[in-house]
Amino acid sequence: MKGLLEEIKVRTSKRAFDTRPVPREMLDTILEAGRLAPSCANTQEWEFVIITGPELLQQAHEGISRGNAWGKRAPVMLIVVTKENGGCGAHGLPYWMMDVGLATQNILLQSFHLGLIAHPTAGWDERKLKDVTGIPEDRRIGTVIFIGYAGDITLLDERTQGKERAPRDRKEIGEIVHHDKW
Numbered sequence: 001m002k003g004l005l006e007e008i009k010v011r012t013s014k015r016a017f018d019t020r021p022v023p024r025e026m027l028d029t030i031l032e033a034g035r036l037a038p039s040c041a042n043t044q045e046w047e048f049v050i051i052t053g054p055e056l057l058q059q060a061h062e063g064i065s066r067g068n069a070w071g072k073r074a075p076v077m078l079i080v081v082t083k084e085n086g087g088c089g090a091h092g093l094p095y096w097m098m099d100v101g102l103a104t105q106n107i108l109l110q111s112f113h114l115g116l117i118a119h120p121t122a123g124w125d126e127r128k129l130k131d132v133t134g135i136p137e138d139r140r141i142g143t144v145i146f147i148g149y150a151g152d153i154t155l156l157d158e159r160t161q162g163k164e165r166a167p168r169d170r171k172e173i174g175e176i177v178h179h180d181k182w
């Protein structure tokens with residue numbers, strides 16, 4: 001098994017999905033990884049709506065932005081739900097969003113570990129997704145994660161293929177780390 005950092009290094013948010021379904025047992029371990037994420041004061045302000053049925057997926061696709069049309073080939077849409085101003089209120093910071101972020105990262109890493117691709121998004125219509133899924137009004141959608149097996153990149157439009165082939169872009173460690181003092 002590869003070390004965790006090795007997996008973190010090679011994980012990327014890919015867009016070329018195969019339509020092959022993902023076995024339920026795999027999805028269960030992915031959801032378990034989300035459930036076990038840390039959260040501020042252990043408030044666990046997250047719930048997950050996982051869509052795999054073709055009919056419901058098709059309805060949910062109405063709520064995906066044009067730029068994320070590639071997500072429509074994914075056999076799994078995992079909607080990460082939170083409660084606005086729920087969770088812990090320390091420092092007046094929206095820790096409920098940090099909490100869903102941590103759950104999301106666990107989900108992304110576990111998916112990658114299982115040989116799947118998983119892509120978090122912000123490009124969707126919350127109203128439409130709530131109407132399709134019945135997510136209550138007092139909840140917010142934090143992100144929508146597309147999950148599935150890697151597929152044929154040439155089926156993507158040219159612009160998306162370009163994004164898919166682009167090298168990973170990150171700030172250098174010296175730009176973001178302050179040893180001892182800022």
Ligand SMILES: Cc1cc2nc3c(=O)[nH]c(=O)nc-3n(C[C@H](O)[C@H](O)[C@H](O)COP(=O)(O)O)c2cc1C
Pocket residue numbers: 011012013014068120121122123143168
């Ligand atoms: C909260 C969040 C929202 C994102 N929304 C989108 C999106 O709507 N469409 C998209 O193509 N990628 C989206 N991404 C993926 C980022 O663009 C991607 O994580 C970033 O460019 C780094 O690339 P990497 O994950 O492949 O390392 C999102 C990522 C996060 C964490």
